[in-house]
Amino acid sequence: MLKIDNLHVKLEEEDKQILKGLSLEVPAGQVHAIMGPNGSGKSTLSYVLSGRDGYEVTEGSATLDGESLLDMEPEERAAAGLFLAFQYPVEIPGVGNMTFLRTAVNAQRKARGEAELSSGDFLKVVRAKAAELQISPEMLKRPVNVGFSGGEKKRNEILQMAMLEPRMCIMDETDSGLDVDAMRLVSDGVNALRSPDRSFLVITHYQRLLNHIQPDVVHIMANGRIVKSGGPELALQVEQEGYGDLLAEVG
Amino acid sequence: MADTAVRRKDQTPSVEGASRPANALDARLAALALPQGGFTAAARRDALARLRDMGLPGPRDEYWRYTDPRPFNAPVTAAMPIPEGQETPLFDGLDKLTLVFVDGLFDEAASDDLALDGVEIATLAQADGAGSWAADLYGTLEAAGQNPVKRPFAVLNTAAAQDGLLIRVTGKPSKPIHVVHRRASDSADAVWHHVIRVEEGAELTLLETGMSGARSNSVIEVDLAPGARFHHVASKRAVDAKVGIGHIFARVAARAQFKSFTLSVNGTTMRNEAVIDIAGDDAVAHIAAAVLGDGGKAPFHQDDTVFITHGAERCESRQVFKKVLKNGAEGVFQGKILVKPGAQKTDGYQISQALLLDERSQFLAKPELEIYADDVKCSHGSTTGAIDEEALFYLRSRGVPRERAIVFLVLSFLADALAEVEDEAIRDCIYERLDVWLTLNAVQ
Numbered sequence A: 001m002l003k004i005d006n007l008h009v010k011l012e013e014e015d016k017q018i019l020k021g022l023s024l025e026v027p028a029g030q031v032h033a034i035m036g037p038n039g040s041g042k043s044t045l046s047y048v049l050s051g052r053d054g055y056e057v058t059e060g061s062a063t064l065d066g067e068s069l070l071d072m073e074p075e076e077r078a079a080a081g082l083f084l085a086f087q088y089p090v091e092i093p094g095v096g097n098m099t100f101l102r103t104a105v106n107a108q109r110k111a112r113g114e115a116e117l118s119s120g121d122f123l124k125v126v127r128a129k130a131a132e133l134q135i136s137p138e139m140l141k142r143p144v145n146v147g148f149s150g151g152e153k154k155r156n157e158i159l160q161m162a163m164l165e166p167r168m169c170i171m172d173e174t175d176s177g178l179d180v181d182a183m184r185l186v187s188d189g190v191n192a193l194r195s196p197d198r199s200f201l202v203i204t205h206y207q208r209l210l211n212h213i214q215p216d217v218v219h220i221m222a223n224g225r226i227v228k229s230g231g232p233e234l235a236l237q238v239e240q241e242g243y244g245d246l247l248a249e250v251g
Numbered sequence B: 001m002a003d004t005a006v007r008r009k010d011q012t013p014s015v016e017g018a019s020r021p022a023n024a025l026d027a028r029l030a031a032l033a034l035p036q037g038g039f040t041a042a043a044r045r046d047a048l049a050r051l052r053d054m055g056l057p058g059p060r061d062e063y064w065r066y067t068d069p070r071p072f073n074a075p076v077t078a079a080m081p082i083p084e085g086q087e088t089p090l091f092d093g094l095d096k097l098t099l100v101f102v103d104g105l106f107d108e109a110a111s112d113d114l115a116l117d118g119v120e121i122a123t124l125a126q127a128d129g130a131g132s133w134a135a136d137l138y139g140t141l142e143a144a145g146q147n148p149v150k151r152p153f154a155v156l157n158t159a160a161a162q163d164g165l166l167i168r169v170t171g172k173p174s175k176p177i178h179v180v181h182r183r184a185s186d187s188a189d190a191v192w193h194h195v196i197r198v199e200e201g202a203e204l205t206l207l208e209t210g211m212s213g214a215r216s217n218s219v220i221e222v223d224l225a226p227g228a229r230f231h232h233v234a235s236k237r238a239v240d241a242k243v244g245i246g247h248i249f250a251r252v253a254a255r256a257q258f259k260s261f262t263l264s265v266n267g268t269t270m271r272n273e274a275v276i277d278i279a280g281d282d283a284v285a286h287i288a289a290a291v292l293g294d295g296g297k298a299p300f301h302q303d304d305t306v307f308i309t310h311g312a313e314r315c316e317s318r319q320v321f322k323k324v325l326k327n328g329a330e331g332v333f334q335g336k337i338l339v340k341p342g343a344q345k346t347d348g349y350q351i352s353q354a355l356l357l358d359e360r361s362q363f364l365a366k367p368e369l370e371i372y373a374d375d376v377k378c379s380h381g382s383t384t385g386a387i388d389e390e391a392l393f394y395l396r397s398r399g400v401p402r403e404r405a406i407v408f409l410v411l412s413f414l415a416d417a418l419a420e421v422e423d424e425a426i427r428d429c430i431y432e433r434l435d436v437w438l439t440l441n442a443v444q
Helices: A042-050 A074-079 A097-111 A119-132 A137-141 A150-164 A180-193 A208-212 A233-241 A244-250 B002-011 B015-030 B041-054 B140-144 B152-160 B389-397 B402-418 B424-442
Strands: A002-011 A016-026 A031-035 A055-064 A082-085 A092-096 A168-172 A199-203 A217-222 A225-230 B097-102 B119-123 B165-169 B177-182 B189-198 B203-210 B215-224 B229-237 B243-252 B257-265 B269-278 B284-294 B301-310 B316-326 B330-339 B347-356 B362-371 B377-385
Touching: A002 A042, A016 A042, A016 A055, A016 A199, A016 A217, A016 A225, A031 A233, A042 A055, A042 A074, A042 A082, A042 A168, A042 A199, A074 A082, A074 A097, A074 B389, A082 A150, A092 A097, A092 B389, A092 B402, A097 A119, A097 A137, A097 A150, A097 B402, A119 A137, A119 A150, A150 A180, A168 A180, A180 A208, A217 A233, A217 A244, A225 A233, A225 A244, A233 A244, B015 B041, B015 B152, B041 B140, B041 B152, B140 B152, B140 B215, B140 B243, B140 B269, B152 B189, B152 B215, B152 B243, B165 B177, B165 B203, B189 B203, B189 B229, B215 B229, B215 B257, B229 B243, B229 B424, B243 B257, B243 B284, B257 B269, B257 B424, B269 B284, B284 B301, B284 B330, B284 B402, B284 B424, B301 B316, B301 B347, B316 B330, B316 B362, B316 B402, B330 B347, B330 B377, B347 B362, B347 B402, B362 B377, B389 B402, B402 B424
Parallel strands: A031 A199, A031 A217, A082 A168, A168 A199, B097 B177, B165 B189, B177 B203, B189 B215, B203 B229, B215 B243, B229 B257, B243 B269, B257 B284, B269 B301, B284 B316, B301 B330, B316 B347, B330 B362, B347 B377
Antiparallel strands: A002 A016, A002 A055, A217 A225, B119 B165
């Protein structure tokens, strides 16, 4: 599904290398977690994959089902099936959540040559999915993320994911700022989306999220590279021992 | 600071300033058909005298520092082509009383009957010979609004207005009045003047759309009795080059509510002046504007000049001005809040913001506060910025194409101004139309 090979990325504005030869492969249907200390380049990876400006790829490749992501505009990557759940979802006053979501869904369908959803059909689907995430009809009407609590914003991200039905979901510290109940809701939402042809890359600081969303593989990222990969037990080890010993071990 | 500058100029008039006005004004007046007036005769004579005293503005006038007055000073306006093709009228879906003006003159055949429960409506041209309740109001608020800042084109308007509406509201009409402006001649100088009085406890919504004349000069005088409510929503879209100056003079009595929102889209030189006198306790005055300016086809310059005077206690005023500029477009905002001695518990708010879609466009803002009461809350802010890249990326990452995402962000930027349109159905009409215009050509 997602294949990243020897990816080197630097910031455009300052000559600072962030990713230094990162390689990673997430097969279809799997959940991979990335953990790593602050500044290891986790968020940069999620931004580079989804096409945010400000980064320059100096070497390496990233493909989704064999298609190079790096040559595509962000909206093309979305239509190709990539989704990034933001660590800090952006507030957009004056644009209704529902209007935004319908525009996004239909823009993607159009880009893929599928028929657009009618308002009625869209409404039916979005209401059902919102209810599962305990997102009230009132929240759907409000401007995008405006006045939403931290938990509501993250649930709104999962709602977008559920509506857009991406095949490759990247979640950038979706657990940050969530209380226990909100984390369960978000995790249930994600777990409901797990399927043999959908993959997840879950970036997190804490093992706790991985109790709810159980990963197939855990990667440890440091200094712009994956330095160690293993099973769920790797996350537990980090939680108990910190990164110090692990990083010393891999040099 | 503005006042100081004006006084300094008065003390030492420049040679240019001393010699220019008389000739220029004579030429300007000679090119106009000046109605003699019936009930307005005295007001028109008074206005002419005031105008001769005042002269036309020059570039050295403080309030004309950012906007070139020459297009308005010129005796004859340059011909402006009339755009081809008609789009669906803006408020087509709403129930309303439609009154049509063509190049500033009332078009009876194209209009609904002047009949609406709770409202007396007459046209200025027809009523002028007969007399009107408006006799003691025509030109009065305009004249009062000349101090401390001179507004010579409003004076010119009082002297030269060809037509307009005289609206007296005594009840709560079931629907809004919609004034539609159309153009017929490519070189018409349209001068119209509405006088509106909303009596105690009465309410009116006035919608205005379209443009009259190749050059337009409008005055709306609004007198609100205690507890009256007036809601004004205007949409001025100049598809091709267009020169226009509009004025609103409002007097707001106790507990009355004045709200005005103007959408301006394109045009060569457009200036909107608002002078609001909050005269009674517990009154509310809001004025807002959304501007879309594209300097691509023709130079774009749009100026909002606002003066709000708080002369009573516990009153609220709010100014919300938002301008989206591209292709070298220029936006100007000059907004002042004057709080008079004794106007305690005043709540004054002013925000002016520009969204520049490229580096060639510019926004000039001059916010002013002048406060002579000690127990007031007044704030002002002004910002100029570009499209928020973070938000743009967020929208695009969901699959929304870049062009569409920018339309969303422009609408988002304008939202606070549009929120000043209270009626949801009216606001929805404006949102839908803005969306169409933006998608067509206003942003790229």
